[in-house]
Amino acid sequence: MGRHSLPDQYGAGGSDPRPRARRRTVAIATVLVLTVAGGTAAAVQSGLLSFGASCRDDAVDLKLAASPDMAPALRAAAERARDDSLTSDGRCVDVEVTAQDSYKLADTLLAGGKTDVQVWVPDSEVWIERVSGSTKATEVTPAGSVASSPVGVAMVPAAAKSLGWPKKTYSWIELVGAGMQDDSLKLGGADPSRSATGLLALTQLAAGAGKIKGGETQAAAMMKTLSQRTSDSDTQVLDTLPRDSSGTEQGNPKRNQALILSEQAAFAYNDSADGDGLDLFYPKDGSPRLDYPYALVDQAGLSTDESRAALRFVNYLRKPEQQRLLEKYGFRTSDDEVPQTLVTQAGGSKPQPYTRAALQPASETALQEALGTWTITVQSARITTVVDASSSMSELVEGTGQSRMDVTKASLLQALATFTPEDEIGLWEFSTKLDGDKDYRVLVPTGRLGDSGDGGTQRDKLSAAFSGLTPVPNGATGLYDTTLAAYKEATASYAEGKFNALVVLTDGVNQDPGSISRGALINRLQQLTDPDRPVPLIMIAVGPDADRAEAQQIAQATGGTGQEVSDPAEIHEVILKAIVAAGAQGSGLG
Numbered sequence: 022m023g024r025h026s027l028p029d030q031y032g033a034g035g036s037d038p039r040p041r042a043r044r045r046t047v048a049i050a051t052v053l054v055l056t057v058a059g060g061t062a063a064a065v066q067s068g069l070l071s072f073g074a075s076c077r078d079d080a081v082d083l084k085l086a087a088s089p090d091m092a093p094a095l096r097a098a099a100e101r102a103r104d105d106s107l108t109s110d111g112r113c114v115d116v117e118v119t120a121q122d123s124y125k126l127a128d129t130l131l132a133g134g135k136t137d138v139q140v141w142v143p144d145s146e147v148w149i150e151r152v153s154g155s156t157k158a159t160e161v162t163p164a165g166s167v168a169s170s171p172v173g174v175a176m177v178p179a180a181a182k183s184l185g186w187p188k189k190t191y192s193w194i195e196l197v198g199a200g201m202q203d204d205s206l207k208l209g210g211a212d213p214s215r216s217a218t219g220l221l222a223l224t225q226l227a228a229g230a231g232k233i234k235g236g237e238t239q240a241a242a243m244m245k246t247l248s249q250r251t252s253d254s255d256t257q258v259l260d261t262l263p264r265d266s267s268g269t270e271q272g273n274p275k276r277n278q279a280l281i282l283s284e285q286a287a288f289a290y291n292d293s294a295d296g297d298g299l300d301l302f303y304p305k306d307g308s309p310r311l312d313y314p315y316a317l318v319d320q321a322g323l324s325t326d327e328s329r330a331a332l333r334f335v336n337y338l339r340k341p342e343q344q345r346l347l348e349k350y351g352f353r354t355s356d357d358e359v360p361q362t363l364v365t366q367a368g369g370s371k372p373q374p375y376t377r378a379a380l381q382p383a384s385e386t387a388l389q390e391a392l393g394t395w396t397i398t399v400q401s402a403r404i405t406t407v408v409d410a411s412s413s414m415s416e417l418v419e420g421t422g423q424s425r426m427d428v429t430k431a432s433l434l435q436a437l438a439t440f441t442p443e444d445e446i447g448l449w450e451f452s453t454k455l456d457g458d459k460d461y462r463v464l465v466p467t468g469r470l471g472d473s474g475d476g477g478t479q480r481d482k483l484s485a486a487f488s489g490l491t492p493v494p495n496g497a498t499g500l501y502d503t504t505l506a507a508y509k510e511a512t513a514s515y516a517e518g519k520f521n522a523l524v525v526l527t528d529g530v531n532q533d534p535g536s537i538s539r540g541a542l543i544n545r546l547q548q549l550t551d552p553d554r555p556v557p558l559i560m561i562a563v564g565p566d567a568d569r570a571e572a573q574q575i576a577q578a579t580g581g582t583g584q585e586v587s588d589p590a591e592i593h594e595v596i597l598k599a600i601v602a603a604g605a606q607g608s609g610l611g
Contacts, residue, residue, distance in 0.1 A: 080113040081330040084137055088144035089256050090285055091168070091313055092120035094350035095142065098343050102334065109333040112326065116140075116334055122254055123148045124215040130159040130318070140331050141318050142167060144255075144283075144311045145217030150385060163316045164331075167338050168352035169379065170285040171308035172222050173301050175368060177263065179271075180206050180278040181300035187370035190305040193222070194229040197243045200279060209250040209261045209277035213395050216255050221309035222281045224383045224391040229306055241398050241441045248399040250277055258282065259290055266296070283311050284375075288351030288367040301368035307380040313352070386594055393597025394439045402520040402600070403445040405467045406433065407507045408490060409500075409527040410450040413566065415492040418589060425528055425564055426492050428589035433487050436593040437480070442471025445516060446479070448486050451503035452496030453533050460499025460533055461506060467514065497532035500525075501542045504558070504575065511556045512549050521556045522581070524596060528564040530571065539571070546578040557581030559599040563589050 087095050099116035107114045123143035129136055130152045141161060143149065152158045174196045176186070183206070184191070184199060191199070200208030213219040223244070230240035252258045261277045263270040270276060282290075284301065291298030315335045320328060337343060344354040348363055359376050369375045383391075414426040421428060440446060447467025455462040470480040504525055511523040531539070546558070558581035560572040565587070573583030584595045 080115040081109055081326050083114065083116045083139050083327065083330055083334065085116055085118045085140040085142065085334075086121040086126055086136075086138040087118055087142040088123045088313070089120040090144060090170075090283070090289070091142055091352070092118055094168075094347050094352060095338075097350070098338055098346055099334075101343070101346065102337055107333065107337055109330040110326065112330070114330045114334055114337075122215070122256070123217065124254070127152055130161065131155055131157075133157050133159055135159075136318060138318055139323055139327050140334075141316045142313055143217070143316075144313060145221070146312050146314050146382065147217045147220060147388065149314050149316055154385070159319050160321065161316045161318055162320045163314045164335050165315055166312045167315050167335065168313045168347050168354055169310045169356075170283040170313075170352055171303065171310050171375070171379070172218050172225075172281065172283050173287075173303045173308050174208070174279055175282045175287045175290075175299040175301045176206075176279040178297050178300055181302070184302075186300050186302060187373050190372065190374065191302060192229055192306040193226045193304045194233070194240070194243070196279075196302060196304060197226055197247065198239075200246070205271075206279060207250060207274075207277045208247060208279045208281070209252060209258060210247060210281035211255045211258050212251050212253055213392055215253060217311060218255055218283050218286075219251070219281060220388060220392060221311070221383065223395055224387050225304070225307065225309050225380070227391045227394065228383075228387065241394065241439070244395055244398045245441065248395070255286070259286070262299075284353070284364070284367045284369070285311075285351040288363065291366055291368055292351070299368045300370075301373070301375075303369060303373045303375045303377070305374055307377065308375075309383065310379045312382075389594060389598050390439075393600050396597075396600055397439065397444060397520060398441055400520045401443045401445075401518070402440065402522070403467060403514075403516040404520075404522045404524060405447040405449065405507060405511050407449040407451060407461070407503060407523065407525045408433070409452070409498060409529070409563070410455075410490060410493050411452045411496045411498045411529060411532075412492050412494055413498075413528050413564075416564075418564075421590075424492070425589050426490055429526065429563065429592060430487050430490050432590050432592035434484065436596050437483060437487065439597070440470055442480075443469065445469050445519065446483055448483055449503070449507055450490060451499055452493040453499040455493070455496075455499075459502075459506070460536070461503040467511075498527060498529040499533040499536060500527050500529075500531040501539060502533060502536040504560075505537060505542055505545055508546055508549060508556070508558060508579065512551065512554065515554045515556060520600065521554075522559055522600065523556060523579075524559045524561065524599075526561045526563055526592065527567055527572075528562075529566045530568050539575070543575060543578045546575070550579050552580075555580055557599075559584065559596065561586060561592060561595055561599075563592070 096118040099118050102114060102116060126141060127148040149161055149163055152161050197208060200206050211219040213223045227240055252261060258280055263276045287299050287301050317328060317331055347354050348360055351363060353359060356379055364375050415424050418425055418428050445467050448465045449461050449463050451461040453460050464486045465482050468479045472479050476482055507523055515521055558576045558579040560576040561584045562569045562572040563586055569583060569585035576583040582599050584599055586592060586595055
């Protein structure tokens with residue numbers, strides 16, 4: 022993503038072009054001198070002079086949408102900018118700040134919707150990346166970060182003391198696990214699909230789980246427990262704390278004694294608390310950080326004056342006086358120096374590792390996998406996977422020394438590990454004439470992973486079946502008949518209350534001349550689709566010979582999506598991404 026360059030006179034090292042009101046007499050005298058020298062116009066245009074109230078007659082008006090936690094601080098900064106007569110090219114800059122949940126504005130921009138804001142300050146780069154990753158979205162152009170706040174676990178004092186706060190330190194998986202082991206310590210958080218705080222913590226939890234034996238299963242169990250105590254958004258999380266220290270409130274099953282919170286949220290809560298505030302644990306394996314990016318919205322649609330004024334304001338926010346203002350609201354403005362008063366007010370104390378260097382931002386893949394795992398863990402899924410076993414799957418994947426089938430199997434096994442015992446998964450393979458006249462064969466009927474029978478659990482059977490997938494010599498691709506048969510089965514066996522989906526992977530186009538036509542297939546899929554019992558088809562075109570456009574056309578007939586991967590190793594990520602997308606659209610929720 023590109024970065025704006027500030028005009029030379031707005032550079033961070035330049036002088037401040039904002040004379041205060043009390044200096045107006047000096048400013049007027051300076052204007053007279055410059056007039057005699059013939060330099061007034063240049064001085065005014067550069068923004069080096071302000072005429073006080075007169076510049077407000079033609080002010081540049083900016084509307085800035087900020088996450089609810091950041092909005093009060095930016096509103097105070099905007100008011101200070103007005104008092105300081107902040108100018109851009111000789112015109113006053115008038116910033117109107119409104120609070121808006123980051124996920125809501127992200128959804129609007131993702132849909133390419135119109136908004137009346139010129140500047141957006143969400144709580145995390147997560148939202149900028151999500152919007153920028155779509156070609157249909159309204160453009161957002163980041164211009165750096167204005168502050169940061171680490172994410173940790175805040176607890177009421179009694180709960181924190183029971184865990185040895187502040188002397189004892191914990192990893193993310195240990196902190197979340199503590200909430201599962203003690204009925205009196207309930208942990209809550211915000212929905213990761215709507216909260217960057219929740220998503221960043223979830224991603225760190227998943228990363229920690231990946232380093233220990235059996236960690237994936239343990240993390241899935243933790244997510245399941247956490248999902249039962251999830252609030253819709255960050256603004257609602259704090260309402261789940263006990264209202265007082267009475268036994269009634271402390272024992273209320275709807276109350277949480279611990280919350281996944283940002284340092285700033287704990288700071289603000291403690292600042293307004295009548296009694297005891299919260300104590301804050303900073304996980305020893307690192308605290309991900311909200312980074313509050315400052316972004317221009319629909320830059321191409323902004324006037325030059327609006328663009329320059331927006332950049333002028335962000336540079337103003339980086340001045341020492343405004344940095345101290347942000348710190349007063351509980352935000353960090355430096356990675357090197359952490360104000361002790363800020364940490365103390367947020368409930369932090371040594372030896373909690375609150376000065377630890379910020380973690381590197383999680384990759385888009387890690388975020389997507391964590392959110393995908395959350396989606397299927399929270400709701401449970403019923404997914405039938407249909408894999409192409411035609412002879413072309415034996416071709417080598419460049420640079421790996423492995424066949425398409427080998428890499429596909431490894432990716433599917435990785436995806437299988439993210440599902441819980443409550444999920445229902447099945448496996449079909451297809452080529453041509455695999456079972457009599459049928460182009461497909463059911464290897465493992467769709468069933469609950471935790472169920473046991475001859476040959477072990479359903480998970481064991483699937484692991485063995487995935488591992489045993491082999492390309493059929495001289496086998497062609499019977500895509501259309503297989504897709505129709507599998508979709509009929511998926512809709513007929515629909516499971517209420519689960520995420521129902523059909524995943525079809527193919528590395529080529531239909532090669533069965535006696536099969537149903539593409540047009541007839543699409544018509545039949547549309548007839549089988551029931552909005553009240555949705556089963557989105559996720560069709561994944563693997564490799565250079567597959568047709569992404571066709572996959573998209575067929576999948577859309579069911580409310581699903583067509584995906585394309587050049588490397589079969591990406592299948593795991595793509596499946597999770599498609600599941601998240603279907604869940605977000607509501608098309609896959611039963």
